[in-house]
Amino acid sequence: MNTSARKRTTALPAWLLQGVTISYILLIVLFAIAAAINPNYASWANIRNLLQIGAFIGVIAVGQTMVIITGQIDLSVPWNLTFSAILMATLISHGYGTTTAITAALISGTLVGIFNSIGTAIFRIHSLVWTLGVNALMQGATLVYTHAQPPKVDVPPLVRALGSGELYGIPVPLMVWIVAGAAALVVLHRTRFGRYLYAIGNNESALFLSGVDSRKVYLGAFAMSGFCAALAGIMLTGYSSQTYLGMGSDYLLIPIAAVIIGGTNIMGGSGGYLGSISGALIVVLLQSVLSTMQIQEAGKDIVFGSIIIVLLLLYGRQKLSNH
Amino acid sequence: MAELSVAGTSSDTPALEARGIRKQFAGTVALEDADFSCRRGEVHVLLGANGAGKSTLVKILCGVQPPDEGTIHLDGEEVTMTDPIRAAELGVAAVFQELSLCPHLTVAENIMLAHEPTGPVGQIRSRQLRRRVSDLFEQVGIDHIKPDILVARLTLADQQLVEIAKALSHEPRTLIVDEGTSALGREEVRRLFDLLGRLRSQGTAIIFISHRMAEVREIADRLTVFRNGTNVGTVDAADMDEGYLVELMLGERIEKSFPERAPRPSSADEPLLDVTHLGAGDLLDDISFQLRAGEVLGVAGLEGQGQGDLLLALFGMVRRLSGEIRVRGERVRMGSPWKAIRAGFAFIPEDRKTQGLLQPQSLRENIVLASLGALTRHGLIDRSRERRTAESGMQRMQIKAASMELPVAALSGGNQQKVVIAKWLETGGDIFLFYDPTRGVDVGTKRAFYELIGELARDGKAVLLYSTELSELVGLCHRVMVMNDRRVVETLADNAITENAILAASLGVRERQVPEADAPTTQTAGGAS
Numbered sequence: 001m002n003t004s005a006r007k008r009t010t011a012l013p014a015w016l017l018q019g020v021t022i023s024y025i026l027l028i029v030l031f032a033i034a035a036a037i038n039p040n041y042a043s044w045a046n047i048r049n050l051l052q053i054g055a056f057i058g059v060i061a062v063g064q065t066m067v068i069i070t071g072q073i074d075l076s077v078p079w080n081l082t083f084s085a086i087l088m089a090t091l092i093s094h095g096y097g098t099t100t101a102i103t104a105a106l107i108s109g110t111l112v113g114i115f116n117s118i119g120t121a122i123f124r125i126h127s128l129v130w131t132l133g134v135n136a137l138m139q140g141a142t143l144v145y146t147h148a149q150p151p152k153v154d155v156p157p158l159v160r161a162l163g164s165g166e167l168y169g170i171p172v173p174l175m176v177w178i179v180a181g182a183a184a185l186v187v188l189h190r191t192r193f194g195r196y197l198y199a200i201g202n203n204e205s206a207l208f209l210s211g212v213d214s215r216k217v218y219l220g221a222f223a224m225s226g227f228c229a230a231l232a233g234i235m236l237t238g239y240s241s242q243t244y245l246g247m248g249s250d251y252l253l254i255p256i257a258a259v260i261i262g263g264t265n266i267m268g269g270s271g272g273y274l275g276s277i278s279g280a281l282i283v284v285l286l287q288s289v290l291s292t293m294q295i296q297e298a299g300k301d302i303v304f305g306s307i308i309i310v311l312l313l314l315y316g317r318q319k320l321s322n323h
Numbered sequence: 324m325a326e327l328s329v330a331g332t333s334s335d336t337p338a339l340e341a342r343g344i345r346k347q348f349a350g351t352v353a354l355e356d357a358d359f360s361c362r363r364g365e366v367h368v369l370l371g372a373n374g375a376g377k378s379t380l381v382k383i384l385c386g387v388q389p390p391d392e393g394t395i396h397l398d399g400e401e402v403t404m405t406d407p408i409r410a411a412e413l414g415v416a417a418v419f420q421e422l423s424l425c426p427h428l429t430v431a432e433n434i435m436l437a438h439e440p441t442g443p444v445g446q447i448r449s450r451q452l453r454r455r456v457s458d459l460f461e462q463v464g465i466d467h468i469k470p471d472i473l474v475a476r477l478t479l480a481d482q483q484l485v486e487i488a489k490a491l492s493h494e495p496r497t498l499i500v501d502e503g504t505s506a507l508g509r510e511e512v513r514r515l516f517d518l519l520g521r522l523r524s525q526g527t528a529i530i531f532i533s534h535r536m537a538e539v540r541e542i543a544d545r546l547t548v549f550r551n552g553t554n555v556g557t558v559d560a561a562d563m564d565e566g567y568l569v570e571l572m573l574g575e576r577i578e579k580s581f582p583e584r585a586p587r588p589s590s591a592d593e594p595l596l597d598v599t600h601l602g603a604g605d606l607l608d609d610i611s612f613q614l615r616a617g618e619v620l621g622v623a624g625l626e627g628q629g630q631g632d633l634l635l636a637l638f639g640m641v642r643r644l645s646g647e648i649r650v651r652g653e654r655v656r657m658g659s660p661w662k663a664i665r666a667g668f669a670f671i672p673e674d675r676k677t678q679g680l681l682q683p684q685s686l687r688e689n690i691v692l693a694s695l696g697a698l699t700r701h702g703l704i705d706r707s708r709e710r711r712t713a714e715s716g717m718q719r720m721q722i723k724a725a726s727m728e729l730p731v732a733a734l735s736g737g738n739q740q741k742v743v744i745a746k747w748l749e750t751g752g753d754i755f756l757f758y759d760p761t762r763g764v765d766v767g768t769k770r771a772f773y774e775l776i777g778e779l780a781r782d783g784k785a786v787l788l789y790s791t792e793l794s795e796l797v798g799l800c801h802r803v804m805v806m807n808d809r810r811v812v813e814t815l816a817d818n819a820i821t822e823n824a825i826l827a828a829s830l831g832v833r834e835r836q837v838p839e840a841d842a843p844t845t846q847t848a849g850g851a852s
Contacts, residue, residue, distance in 0.1 A: 186703070190703045190704055190706075191699070191703060191704060192695045192696065192699055192704065195688065195692075195695060195704065198681075198684065198688075199681050199684070199688075199692060202682065202683055202684060203678075203680070203681050203682070205677065205678050206677075206678055206679055206680055206681055206692075207681075207692070208660060209638075209660055209672055209678055209679070210660075210664075210692045210693040211660045211661040211663075211664035211665075211693050211750070212661065212692075212693075213659070269683060269684075270683065
């Protein structure tokens, strides 16, 4: 039926149309352009800086990739992140130990993730709506809890190190990203849970009829996303040496954009974290290039939006060649 | 058997007449040289086994689908029906089994949908709309439904009546009701028949499709039987002989080739599956049977008599079961597919595309999907074992594919079906539940299926086969349970399994006997629940 579409796409080799490949090609091209404009771009100091910032997006994208592979989305990241970070700061200001505070923040983030999965998997409310509501709920909770005034606190060295530290010349956030990223790749491609994430995104009823409790799979994905949001919140607290109410607001759409640019299907079922890595780097690189070119916020948004649209059109062709 | 007396030919032109209709869908011929005519002021019942072409005919008569060949005449004039709206303008309206109402609009808004009375700037005149609907209700005798109520708040039966009222709002001269009673209880059927009776006396031609013989007996003026896409006979209701009709629906036996059956296990063997007094709310009622290793047990019946629910219940998809299910003598608790799988059940769903397979994913991933637990070591999937499992599954089922990494979407229907079964062989399942597996499947795939079922039985697996195709049950099963109204009404074995016997048991008539002999319940009045 769609032989005409098939003919057009087979003009290009199939691997070239894979989302992952496209995103890495785009990353290299972007980097080459940036370096051509300003040779400083290729300096280790600059690359280091990009990787450090990319780490925050990359960590959030670990959870978001898993959720998006199931065909859902987690919109509760910004205020889940903020709430967890402020919870940690408050505990520290009350004299609790750093490890206790960090653990509490991670548990809080994970619990919010579990709450997200309850709405999605048990009440069957689309995550687009449910997690948006949870985000608002967390925002309200944070404001009530802090009287709109996050605690002023001396950020302890461990947290500071997680956000901006350096070990053997390598930024600690980058190390965290590498560990989280490697774990994500293993989970997605080598474990049962990972396999079920893809299966649920392709055909939930087939998975259910194969004897897998799909609710647990959703639970795992959303819990992972909540955990990652909290982890990013802790890292960001260390990075900026403080907690503040708007700290999560940049971390909703940008990690989602990174996941999609990396070739993960927004409808679920295909993609992976390898793409999300290049997606995160592309996003950071673009932002950095656009601001050094002194393009204003509005201009940035236009470039950003156009890239996403073009990539989605490209990935759409890849879809056609599959059927 | 094919030459039949066409009863009661009359001189006046029929209200609706179809001549030489042919319709083909992707290789299968649904209708071939089909004639049909219906008179003004009669209820004309269409009968036929599944796939006989009734529904296709109805769709052509009301403009949903165009015929490939043939003509349609209304009051003697040839017409072309391009779409249902045109058909409604010409005076033909249809009510289908699937409801087409918008739940969040009111009854009145639904009935007048797309032909609302409007004012000068296109605004809908609500008061006039409501008045028209109450007039319509009064005229057809619906007095218990308020036009202002939301359709979502009505019972299924009342929604069905609204659906019919919607068709009547076009003031059709021909009304088609396709299985309009399957959702209705006895009281509601009575109300519908009163309504049809009034329409009949007003001169409307009514074409009625039903599988319930008792209803047909009650409402029909004439009956037409379809078989294999063509009209095989029309009779007056007065001359109706149900045993004869059953034969007419089946026709001469078309010899289909089925693979040789495995020998039936001896009834002295311990049963693999032992079900006693299984019940489930209003889905199943007191069902008991035993199934042995190597046995193929069929489940038959008219549509929606509980056959599908029985299989779903056994696979843990139905809640609140009563009764007992034993596998190898041990009682098993149901309630979820994973528990059922652990007990040894395997479920082959009706639609492999939407329920059985991950279409874009590889053969390998599909084959191991239900048995990943056994392939996992220290939390990780053992890839070489996974590949070996997939390979042995492909060999066992003789799946022809260039590579196990191909997406299953690229395989033929028959091979896809084999993938579903390969998946279950890996879980060690030994009770295979087939949920109407050959519906809408091409001949080659069907044939492959028959062989698979035979092989499973020979391998000592037990098979429970729910099928809507009678010949299949006859050709494959050692025993057949016939269900009617949530219960097993008859179990046929060996040579007693014939299409006639199954259909007769399904319809609740004895073979070749007069209807009165076994129909005490249908004639009792006022037995409403």
